[in-house]
Protein backbone atom coordinates (compact mmCIF):
# COMPACT_ATOMS: atom_id res chain seq x y z
CA UNK A 238 0.00 0.00 0.00
CA UNK A 239 1.40 3.41 -0.95
CA UNK A 240 1.77 6.01 1.81
CA UNK A 241 -0.96 8.16 0.19
CA UNK A 242 -3.36 5.23 -0.08
CA UNK A 243 -2.61 4.24 3.51
CA UNK A 244 -3.31 7.80 4.71
CA UNK A 245 -6.49 7.95 2.67
CA UNK A 246 -7.78 4.66 4.10
CA UNK A 247 -6.67 5.63 7.63
CA UNK A 248 -8.54 8.93 7.26
CA UNK A 249 -11.62 7.04 6.06
CA UNK A 250 -11.34 4.61 8.98
CA UNK A 251 -10.94 7.53 11.41
CA UNK A 252 -13.91 9.32 9.89
CA UNK A 253 -15.96 6.15 9.96
CA UNK A 254 -15.06 5.53 13.61
CA UNK A 255 -16.02 9.11 14.47
CA UNK A 256 -19.30 8.79 12.64
CA UNK A 257 -19.91 5.42 14.26
CA UNK A 258 -19.27 6.85 17.71
CA UNK A 259 -21.52 9.78 16.92
CA UNK A 260 -24.39 7.64 15.71
CA UNK A 261 -23.93 4.76 18.16
CA UNK A 262 -23.19 2.29 15.32
CA UNK A 263 -20.17 0.14 16.12
CA UNK A 264 -19.81 -1.00 12.54
CA UNK A 265 -20.48 0.75 9.28
CA UNK A 266 -20.02 -2.40 7.25
CA UNK A 267 -23.59 -3.60 7.69
CA UNK A 268 -26.58 -2.93 9.85
CA UNK A 269 -25.73 -4.15 13.30
CA UNK A 270 -23.10 -6.58 12.05
CA UNK A 271 -20.83 -5.99 15.05
CA UNK A 272 -23.80 -5.98 17.42
CA UNK A 273 -25.31 -9.42 16.92
CA UNK A 274 -26.87 -8.81 13.50
CA UNK A 275 -29.65 -6.53 12.33
CA UNK A 276 -33.15 -7.09 13.65
CA UNK A 277 -34.65 -5.72 10.41
CA UNK A 278 -37.24 -8.24 9.27
CA UNK A 279 -36.32 -10.47 12.23
CA UNK A 280 -38.37 -13.67 12.62
CA UNK A 281 -38.38 -15.35 16.03
CA UNK A 282 -39.22 -19.05 16.33
CA UNK A 283 -43.05 -19.41 16.24
CA UNK A 284 -44.86 -19.67 19.58
CA UNK A 285 -47.92 -21.93 19.28
CA UNK A 286 -48.99 -20.79 22.77
CA UNK A 287 -47.90 -17.40 24.04
CA UNK A 288 -47.14 -17.17 27.73
CA UNK A 289 -47.40 -13.60 28.94
CA UNK A 290 -46.17 -11.76 32.02
CA UNK A 291 -47.50 -8.23 32.64
CA UNK A 292 -45.73 -5.60 34.73
CA UNK A 293 -47.81 -2.57 35.79
CA UNK A 294 -51.51 -3.11 36.45
CA UNK A 295 -52.59 0.53 36.63
CA UNK A 296 -55.09 2.39 34.45
CA UNK A 297 -53.58 1.03 31.24
CA UNK A 298 -52.28 -2.37 32.38
CA UNK A 299 -55.74 -3.49 33.57
CA UNK A 300 -57.03 -3.21 29.99
CA UNK A 301 -54.15 -5.36 28.74
CA UNK A 302 -54.98 -8.13 31.22
CA UNK A 303 -58.63 -8.19 30.14
CA UNK A 304 -57.91 -8.01 26.38
CA UNK A 305 -55.03 -10.50 26.25
CA UNK A 306 -57.07 -13.01 28.28
CA UNK A 307 -59.63 -12.98 25.43
CA UNK A 308 -57.11 -13.98 22.73
CA UNK A 309 -56.94 -17.71 21.95
CA UNK A 310 -53.60 -19.42 22.69
CA UNK A 311 -52.51 -16.69 25.11
CA UNK A 312 -51.88 -17.65 28.74
CA UNK A 313 -51.26 -14.92 31.31
CA UNK A 314 -48.84 -16.73 33.61
CA UNK A 315 -47.60 -13.88 35.81
CA UNK A 316 -48.65 -10.41 36.96
CA UNK A 317 -46.60 -7.77 38.73
CA UNK A 318 -47.39 -4.46 40.36
CA UNK A 319 -45.68 -2.71 43.19
CA UNK A 320 -49.20 -2.27 44.63
CA UNK A 321 -50.28 -5.76 45.66
CA UNK A 322 -54.03 -5.04 45.58
CA UNK A 323 -53.96 -4.32 41.84
CA UNK A 324 -52.24 -7.58 40.93
CA UNK A 325 -54.54 -9.54 43.27
CA UNK A 326 -57.63 -7.89 41.73
CA UNK A 327 -56.62 -8.83 38.17
CA UNK A 328 -55.57 -12.36 39.18
CA UNK A 329 -59.10 -12.77 40.60
CA UNK A 330 -60.62 -11.44 37.37
CA UNK A 331 -58.68 -14.13 35.49
CA UNK A 332 -59.65 -17.00 37.79
CA UNK A 333 -63.27 -15.78 37.85
CA UNK A 334 -63.19 -16.11 34.06
CA UNK A 335 -62.01 -19.72 34.39
CA UNK A 336 -58.34 -19.05 33.63
CA UNK A 337 -55.44 -20.49 35.67
CA UNK A 338 -54.18 -18.26 38.51
CA UNK A 339 -51.11 -16.27 37.48
CA UNK A 340 -48.02 -16.04 39.71
CA UNK A 341 -47.88 -12.69 41.48
CA UNK A 342 -44.90 -10.38 42.01
CA UNK A 343 -45.72 -7.43 44.23
CA UNK A 344 -44.67 -5.22 47.08
CA UNK A 345 -41.26 -3.98 46.01
CA UNK A 346 -39.99 -1.87 43.12
CA UNK A 347 -37.75 -4.70 41.93
CA UNK A 348 -40.15 -7.66 42.20
CA UNK A 349 -40.56 -7.47 38.38
CA UNK A 350 -37.12 -8.99 37.94
CA UNK A 351 -38.50 -12.31 39.20
CA UNK A 352 -41.31 -12.20 36.62
CA UNK A 353 -38.76 -11.72 33.80
CA UNK A 354 -36.77 -14.68 35.06
CA UNK A 355 -39.67 -17.19 35.02
CA UNK A 356 -39.28 -20.04 32.51
CA UNK A 357 -43.03 -19.98 31.73
CA UNK A 358 -43.00 -16.42 30.33
CA UNK A 359 -42.34 -15.79 26.61
CA UNK A 360 -43.34 -12.12 26.42
CA UNK A 361 -43.09 -9.42 29.06
CA UNK A 362 -45.59 -6.55 28.72
CA UNK A 363 -44.29 -3.37 30.39
CA UNK A 364 -47.11 -0.97 31.32
CA UNK A 365 -45.45 1.06 34.07
CA UNK A 366 -44.43 4.72 34.47
CA UNK A 367 -41.99 5.91 31.79
CA UNK A 368 -38.68 5.68 33.66
CA UNK A 369 -39.16 1.97 34.32
CA UNK A 370 -39.69 1.02 30.66
CA UNK A 371 -36.06 0.63 29.54
CA UNK A 372 -34.60 -1.20 32.57
CA UNK A 373 -37.52 -3.65 32.51
CA UNK A 374 -37.29 -4.24 28.74
CA UNK A 375 -33.51 -4.77 28.91
CA UNK A 376 -33.82 -7.32 31.71
CA UNK A 377 -36.71 -9.10 29.94
CA UNK A 378 -34.64 -9.48 26.75
CA UNK A 379 -31.57 -10.53 28.71
CA UNK A 380 -33.75 -13.26 30.25
CA UNK A 381 -34.66 -14.43 26.74
CA UNK A 382 -38.15 -12.88 26.61
CA UNK A 383 -39.70 -10.63 23.98
CA UNK A 384 -40.42 -7.16 25.36
CA UNK A 385 -43.66 -5.28 24.57
CA UNK A 386 -43.23 -1.79 25.95
CA UNK A 387 -45.69 1.04 26.50
CA UNK A 388 -45.05 4.48 25.03
CA UNK A 389 -42.45 5.96 25.00
CA UNK A 390 -40.11 2.96 25.40
CA UNK A 391 -37.22 5.18 26.52
CA UNK A 392 -36.83 8.77 27.67
CA UNK A 393 -33.20 9.23 26.55
CA UNK A 394 -31.30 8.58 23.32
CA UNK A 395 -28.77 6.47 25.26
CA UNK A 396 -31.59 4.20 26.46
CA UNK A 397 -32.90 3.94 22.87
CA UNK A 398 -29.48 2.63 21.83
CA UNK A 399 -29.49 0.20 24.78
CA UNK A 400 -32.80 -1.25 23.57
CA UNK A 401 -31.42 -1.63 20.01
CA UNK A 402 -28.15 -3.26 21.08
CA UNK A 403 -29.84 -5.61 23.54
CA UNK A 404 -32.46 -6.74 21.01
CA UNK A 405 -29.69 -7.36 18.47
CA UNK A 406 -27.51 -9.22 20.98
CA UNK A 407 -30.32 -11.35 22.47
CA UNK A 408 -32.33 -11.87 19.21
CA UNK A 409 -35.51 -10.90 21.04
CA UNK A 410 -38.24 -8.56 19.83
CA UNK A 411 -38.65 -5.18 21.46
CA UNK A 412 -41.95 -3.72 20.28
CA UNK A 413 -43.38 -0.36 21.19
CA UNK A 414 -47.06 -0.83 22.08
CA UNK A 415 -48.07 2.00 19.74
CA UNK A 416 -51.76 1.26 19.54
CA UNK A 417 -52.44 4.31 17.36
CA UNK A 418 -50.76 2.53 14.42
CA UNK A 419 -53.86 0.27 14.48
CA UNK A 420 -56.56 2.97 14.51
CA UNK A 421 -59.21 2.77 11.77
CA UNK A 422 -58.19 6.04 10.13
CA UNK A 423 -54.45 5.44 10.56
CA UNK A 424 -54.70 2.08 8.80
CA UNK A 425 -56.94 3.61 6.12
CA UNK A 426 -54.14 6.13 5.49
CA UNK A 427 -51.58 3.27 5.35
CA UNK A 428 -53.72 1.51 2.77
CA UNK A 429 -54.16 4.69 0.69
CA UNK A 430 -50.40 5.35 0.87
CA UNK A 431 -49.41 1.85 -0.20
CA UNK A 432 -51.94 1.77 -3.04
CA UNK A 433 -50.53 5.05 -4.35
CA UNK A 434 -53.87 6.87 -4.00
CA UNK A 435 -52.14 9.83 -2.33
CA UNK A 436 -49.16 9.79 -4.75
CA UNK A 437 -45.63 10.47 -3.44
CA UNK A 438 -45.75 11.52 0.21
CA UNK A 439 -43.95 14.78 0.98
CA UNK A 440 -45.21 16.05 4.37
CA UNK A 441 -46.81 14.62 7.50
CA UNK A 442 -48.29 16.06 10.68
CA UNK A 443 -48.72 14.23 13.96
CA UNK A 444 -49.61 15.09 17.51
CA UNK A 445 -50.84 14.23 20.93
CA UNK A 446 -53.22 17.06 21.71
CA UNK A 447 -55.17 15.83 24.70
CA UNK A 448 -56.60 18.25 27.22
CA UNK A 449 -56.25 16.34 30.46
CA UNK A 450 -57.31 19.24 32.68
CA UNK A 451 -55.79 18.88 36.11
CA UNK A 452 -56.19 15.10 36.24
CA UNK A 453 -52.45 14.62 36.64
CA UNK A 454 -52.66 16.78 39.77
CA UNK A 455 -55.21 14.43 41.33
CA UNK A 456 -52.54 11.83 42.08
CA UNK A 457 -51.96 11.44 45.78
CA UNK A 458 -48.97 13.64 46.73
CA UNK A 459 -48.10 11.36 49.66
CA UNK A 460 -47.98 8.31 47.37
CA UNK A 461 -44.58 6.71 47.69
CA UNK A 462 -45.21 3.91 45.24
CA UNK A 463 -44.42 5.70 42.01
CA UNK A 464 -47.43 8.03 41.77
CA UNK A 465 -47.20 11.54 40.29
CA UNK A 466 -44.76 10.34 37.68
CA UNK A 467 -46.14 12.41 34.78
CA UNK A 468 -46.25 15.50 36.97
CA UNK A 469 -42.63 14.97 38.04
CA UNK A 470 -41.51 14.71 34.42
CA UNK A 471 -43.37 17.89 33.46
CA UNK A 472 -41.65 19.75 36.32
CA UNK A 473 -38.17 18.65 35.34
CA UNK A 474 -38.27 18.51 31.53
CA UNK A 475 -39.33 20.40 28.45
CA UNK A 476 -39.75 19.29 24.81
CA UNK A 477 -42.18 16.56 23.74
CA UNK A 478 -42.65 13.93 26.47
CA UNK A 479 -45.09 11.81 24.46
CA UNK A 480 -44.30 11.89 20.73
CA UNK A 481 -45.12 8.42 19.46
CA UNK A 482 -48.94 8.35 19.18
CA UNK A 483 -49.15 10.59 16.13
CA UNK A 484 -45.62 10.03 14.88
CA UNK A 485 -45.71 6.22 14.65
CA UNK A 486 -48.43 6.05 11.98
CA UNK A 487 -46.90 8.90 9.92
CA UNK A 488 -43.55 7.06 9.94
CA UNK A 489 -45.24 3.86 8.75
CA UNK A 490 -47.05 5.69 5.91
CA UNK A 491 -43.80 7.34 4.81
CA UNK A 492 -41.54 4.30 5.22
CA UNK A 493 -39.28 5.94 7.80
CA UNK A 494 -36.54 3.40 8.78
CA UNK A 495 -37.61 1.50 5.65
CA UNK A 496 -36.50 3.47 2.60
CA UNK A 497 -36.14 6.85 4.30
CA UNK A 498 -34.81 8.07 7.63
CA UNK A 499 -35.10 11.05 9.92
CA UNK A 500 -32.17 13.39 9.50
CA UNK A 501 -32.62 16.46 11.70
CA UNK A 502 -35.09 17.80 14.22
CA UNK A 503 -35.80 21.29 15.47
CA UNK A 504 -38.17 22.00 18.34
CA UNK A 505 -39.72 24.89 20.25
CA UNK A 506 -41.90 25.01 23.33
CA UNK A 507 -44.32 27.69 24.47
CA UNK A 508 -44.26 29.08 27.98
CA UNK A 509 -46.02 27.12 30.70
CA UNK A 510 -48.92 29.48 31.33
CA UNK A 511 -51.98 27.25 31.46
CA UNK A 512 -50.31 24.48 33.47
CA UNK A 513 -48.92 26.81 36.11
CA UNK A 514 -52.26 28.64 36.35
CA UNK A 515 -54.06 25.31 36.81
CA UNK A 516 -51.71 24.40 39.66
CA UNK A 517 -52.23 27.78 41.32
CA UNK A 518 -56.01 27.46 40.94
CA UNK A 519 -56.00 23.97 42.46
CA UNK A 520 -53.65 24.48 45.38
CA UNK A 521 -53.93 28.27 45.84
CA UNK A 522 -51.61 30.98 44.50
CA UNK A 523 -49.54 31.06 47.70
CA UNK A 524 -49.14 27.28 47.95
CA UNK A 525 -45.69 25.66 47.59
CA UNK A 526 -47.04 23.83 44.51
CA UNK A 527 -47.86 27.11 42.76
CA UNK A 528 -44.29 28.30 43.30
CA UNK A 529 -42.94 25.05 41.89
CA UNK A 530 -42.76 26.03 38.22
CA UNK A 531 -43.18 23.50 35.43
CA UNK A 532 -40.46 23.41 32.76
CA UNK A 533 -42.71 21.67 30.25
CA UNK A 534 -44.25 24.27 27.93
CA UNK A 535 -48.00 24.18 27.38
CA UNK A 536 -47.45 23.25 23.73
CA UNK A 537 -44.38 21.86 21.97
CA UNK A 538 -43.85 21.78 18.19
CA UNK A 539 -41.04 19.81 16.54
CA UNK A 540 -40.20 19.75 12.86
CA UNK A 541 -38.33 16.79 11.41
CA UNK A 542 -36.58 16.63 8.03
CA UNK A 543 -35.98 13.27 6.39
CA UNK A 544 -33.10 12.13 4.19
CA UNK A 545 -35.44 12.03 1.17
CA UNK A 546 -36.50 15.61 1.80
CA UNK A 547 -39.83 15.08 3.53
CA UNK A 548 -40.97 17.08 6.56
CA UNK A 549 -42.93 15.95 9.62
CA UNK A 550 -44.52 18.23 12.23
CA UNK A 551 -45.01 16.67 15.69
CA UNK A 552 -46.93 18.46 18.44
CA UNK A 553 -47.54 17.77 22.13
CA UNK A 554 -50.08 19.48 24.36
CA UNK A 555 -51.93 17.99 27.33
CA UNK A 556 -52.74 21.30 28.95
CA UNK A 557 -54.69 23.69 26.74
CA UNK A 558 -58.49 23.44 26.54
CA UNK A 559 -59.31 21.97 23.13
CA UNK A 560 -60.83 18.86 21.49
CA UNK A 561 -58.67 15.74 21.31
CA UNK A 562 -56.50 15.25 18.20
CA UNK A 563 -53.54 13.24 16.92
CA UNK A 564 -53.67 15.38 13.73
CA UNK A 565 -52.93 12.41 11.39
CA UNK A 566 -52.16 14.41 8.26
CA UNK A 567 -50.27 13.37 5.18
CA UNK A 568 -49.77 15.40 2.00
CA UNK A 569 -48.99 13.54 -1.19
CA UNK A 570 -48.52 14.54 -4.82
CA UNK A 571 -52.05 13.34 -5.60
CA UNK A 572 -53.93 14.59 -2.58
CA UNK A 573 -54.17 15.06 1.14
CA UNK A 574 -55.44 12.96 4.07
CA UNK A 575 -56.29 14.79 7.30
CA UNK A 576 -58.05 13.65 10.48
CA UNK A 577 -60.01 15.11 13.42
CA UNK A 578 -62.38 15.08 11.64
CA UNK A 579 -61.47 12.83 8.72
CA UNK A 580 -61.11 14.82 5.48
CA UNK A 581 -59.63 13.76 2.14
CA UNK A 582 -59.07 15.66 -1.10
CA UNK A 583 -57.74 13.99 -4.25
CA UNK A 584 -56.75 15.38 -7.63
CA UNK A 585 -58.39 16.89 -9.59
CA UNK A 586 -60.87 18.07 -6.89
CA UNK A 587 -58.33 19.49 -4.48
CA UNK A 588 -59.77 22.88 -3.70
CA UNK A 589 -62.36 21.45 -1.31
CA UNK A 590 -62.59 18.36 0.91
CA UNK A 591 -64.66 15.57 -0.66
CA UNK A 592 -68.28 15.44 0.51
CA UNK A 593 -69.59 12.84 2.96
CA UNK A 594 -70.98 10.54 0.25
CA UNK A 595 -67.65 10.36 -1.58
CA UNK A 596 -65.72 10.04 1.68
CA UNK A 597 -67.85 7.09 2.85
CA UNK A 598 -67.44 5.40 -0.55
CA UNK A 599 -63.66 5.87 -0.41
CA UNK A 600 -63.54 4.48 3.15
CA UNK A 601 -65.59 1.46 2.10
CA UNK A 602 -63.34 0.84 -0.91
CA UNK A 603 -60.06 1.19 1.00
CA UNK A 604 -60.96 -0.03 4.49
CA UNK A 605 -57.84 -1.70 5.84
CA UNK A 606 -57.89 -5.54 5.83
CA UNK A 607 -57.26 -5.73 9.59
CA UNK A 608 -60.39 -3.63 10.27
CA UNK A 609 -62.36 -5.33 7.53
CA UNK A 610 -61.76 -8.74 9.06
CA UNK A 611 -61.60 -7.99 12.79
CA UNK A 612 -63.41 -4.64 13.14
CA UNK A 613 -66.48 -6.06 14.85
CA UNK A 614 -64.45 -7.97 17.46
CA UNK A 615 -62.16 -4.97 17.95
CA UNK A 616 -65.09 -2.62 18.59
CA UNK A 617 -66.65 -5.14 20.97
CA UNK A 618 -63.41 -5.64 22.95
CA UNK A 619 -62.71 -1.90 22.90
CA UNK A 620 -59.60 -0.11 24.04
CA UNK A 621 -59.59 3.29 22.33
CA UNK A 622 -62.38 2.28 19.97
CA UNK A 623 -60.85 -1.12 19.20
CA UNK A 624 -57.35 -0.21 18.07
CA UNK A 625 -55.81 -1.59 21.28
CA UNK A 626 -57.37 -5.01 20.67
CA UNK A 627 -56.27 -4.98 17.01
CA UNK A 628 -52.70 -4.25 18.11
CA UNK A 629 -52.87 -7.13 20.62
CA UNK A 630 -54.31 -9.51 18.01
CA UNK A 631 -51.74 -8.60 15.36
CA UNK A 632 -48.76 -8.84 17.76
CA UNK A 633 -49.90 -12.29 18.96
CA UNK A 634 -50.48 -13.37 15.34
CA UNK A 635 -46.89 -12.40 14.43
CA UNK A 636 -45.49 -14.23 17.47
CA UNK A 637 -47.60 -17.31 16.81
CA UNK A 638 -46.41 -17.52 13.20
CA UNK A 639 -42.85 -16.28 13.65
CA UNK A 640 -43.45 -13.20 11.46
CA UNK A 641 -41.50 -9.92 11.52
CA UNK A 642 -43.26 -7.27 13.60
CA UNK A 643 -44.91 -4.14 12.18
CA UNK A 644 -43.09 -2.09 14.84
CA UNK A 645 -39.54 -3.32 15.35
CA UNK A 646 -36.85 -2.23 17.79
CA UNK A 647 -35.58 0.43 15.36
CA UNK A 648 -39.03 2.06 15.16
CA UNK A 649 -39.34 1.70 18.94
CA UNK A 650 -36.03 3.52 19.44
CA UNK A 651 -36.50 6.17 16.76
CA UNK A 652 -40.00 7.26 17.70
CA UNK A 653 -39.07 7.32 21.41
CA UNK A 654 -35.84 9.26 20.79
CA UNK A 655 -37.89 12.36 19.96
CA UNK A 656 -38.39 12.79 23.73
CA UNK A 657 -34.75 13.72 24.32
CA UNK A 658 -34.04 15.18 20.88
CA UNK A 659 -36.91 17.67 21.18
CA UNK A 660 -35.82 18.68 24.68
CA UNK A 661 -32.23 19.16 23.50
CA UNK A 662 -33.37 21.39 20.63
CA UNK A 663 -35.69 23.45 22.85
CA UNK A 664 -32.86 24.02 25.35
CA UNK A 665 -30.65 25.15 22.45
CA UNK A 666 -33.08 27.81 21.31
CA UNK A 667 -34.62 25.60 18.63
CA UNK A 668 -31.32 24.65 16.96
CA UNK A 669 -31.44 21.57 14.77
CA UNK A 670 -30.22 18.32 16.32
CA UNK A 671 -29.05 15.29 14.36
CA UNK A 672 -31.39 12.29 14.60
CA UNK A 673 -29.43 9.05 15.15
CA UNK A 674 -29.78 6.29 12.57
CA UNK A 675 -30.65 3.37 14.84
CA UNK A 676 -30.68 1.04 11.82
CA UNK A 677 -27.00 1.88 11.08
CA UNK A 678 -27.73 2.16 7.37
CA UNK A 679 -30.26 -0.68 7.26
CA UNK A 680 -33.02 1.79 6.26
CA UNK A 681 -31.50 2.07 2.78
CA UNK A 682 -32.31 -1.48 1.75
CA UNK A 683 -35.37 -2.21 3.92
CA UNK A 684 -38.76 -2.46 2.23
CA UNK A 685 -41.53 -0.20 3.62
CA UNK A 686 -44.11 -1.92 5.80
CA UNK A 687 -46.63 -3.45 3.41
CA UNK A 688 -50.39 -3.49 3.66
CA UNK A 689 -50.55 -5.54 6.83
CA UNK A 690 -53.01 -8.43 6.76
CA UNK A 691 -53.88 -11.25 9.10
Ligand SMILES: NC(=O)c1ccc[n+]([C@@H]2O[C@H](COP(=O)([O-])OP(=O)(O)OC[C@H]3O[C@@H](n4cnc5c(N)ncnc54)[C@H](O)[C@@H]3O)[C@@H](O)[C@H]2O)c1
Nearest residue numbers: 293294295296297298318319320346364365366387388463
Ligand atom coordinates in the same frame (compact mmCIF):
# COMPACT_ATOMS: atom_id res chain seq x y z
N1 LIG B 1 -50.93 3.66 24.47
C1 LIG B 1 -51.88 4.32 25.14
O1 LIG B 1 -52.93 4.65 24.61
C2 LIG B 1 -51.63 4.64 26.58
C3 LIG B 1 -52.66 5.16 27.38
C4 LIG B 1 -52.38 5.39 28.73
C5 LIG B 1 -51.13 5.13 29.25
N2 LIG B 1 -50.15 4.64 28.43
C6 LIG B 1 -48.83 4.31 28.97
O2 LIG B 1 -48.97 3.21 29.86
C7 LIG B 1 -48.05 3.33 30.93
C8 LIG B 1 -48.80 3.28 32.26
O3 LIG B 1 -49.72 4.35 32.31
P1 LIG B 1 -50.96 4.32 33.34
O4 LIG B 1 -51.81 5.45 32.96
O5 LIG B 1 -51.51 2.95 33.41
O6 LIG B 1 -50.21 4.66 34.70
P2 LIG B 1 -50.64 4.22 36.17
O7 LIG B 1 -49.87 5.06 37.10
O8 LIG B 1 -52.13 4.17 36.27
O9 LIG B 1 -50.15 2.71 36.25
C9 LIG B 1 -48.79 2.37 36.40
C10 LIG B 1 -48.74 1.11 37.25
O10 LIG B 1 -47.37 0.71 37.36
C11 LIG B 1 -47.14 0.32 38.71
N3 LIG B 1 -45.71 0.44 39.00
C12 LIG B 1 -44.98 1.55 39.19
N4 LIG B 1 -43.69 1.23 39.41
C13 LIG B 1 -43.62 -0.13 39.37
C14 LIG B 1 -42.56 -1.07 39.55
N5 LIG B 1 -41.31 -0.68 39.78
N6 LIG B 1 -42.85 -2.38 39.47
C15 LIG B 1 -44.10 -2.80 39.22
N7 LIG B 1 -45.14 -1.96 39.05
C16 LIG B 1 -44.90 -0.63 39.12
C17 LIG B 1 -47.99 1.26 39.55
O11 LIG B 1 -48.25 0.74 40.83
C18 LIG B 1 -49.25 1.37 38.68
O12 LIG B 1 -50.22 0.39 39.02
C19 LIG B 1 -47.30 4.63 30.68
O13 LIG B 1 -46.12 4.34 30.03
C20 LIG B 1 -48.21 5.43 29.77
O14 LIG B 1 -47.48 6.31 28.93
C21 LIG B 1 -50.39 4.39 27.12
